[in-house]
Amino acid sequence: MAVSIRCADFNNDCPAQFTTPDEGELLQHVELHTKSAHQPMDWTPELAEVVKTHVRQV
Template sequence: MALTIRCSDFNNDCPAQFTAADRDELLRHVELHTREAHQPMEWTPELAEVVKTKIQQN
């Protein structure tokens, strides 16, 4: 089982896509990407909750 999420699910015009075996790992990928690619967007607990709702299981 893999979990995937696309940055475009919550940010416009970003092609980034992430896949991980578990949710915590996936969230770390998204957090790092958000900090590096989407400044000044801040990684907040609220944003993490939104991200969790967009995760798809394959």
């Protein structure tokens, strides 16, 4: 089953959203997005865990 996440789920105005076949791939997309669009935010293991709590199955 596919998984999805929206950047807006984190209380910001960013319109980015991602849907992938699995959580691992989704986290890779979110990591790249975070590093390029939300500087100087760092991608950390702690942030990855927070992101996982917002992942939805679609």
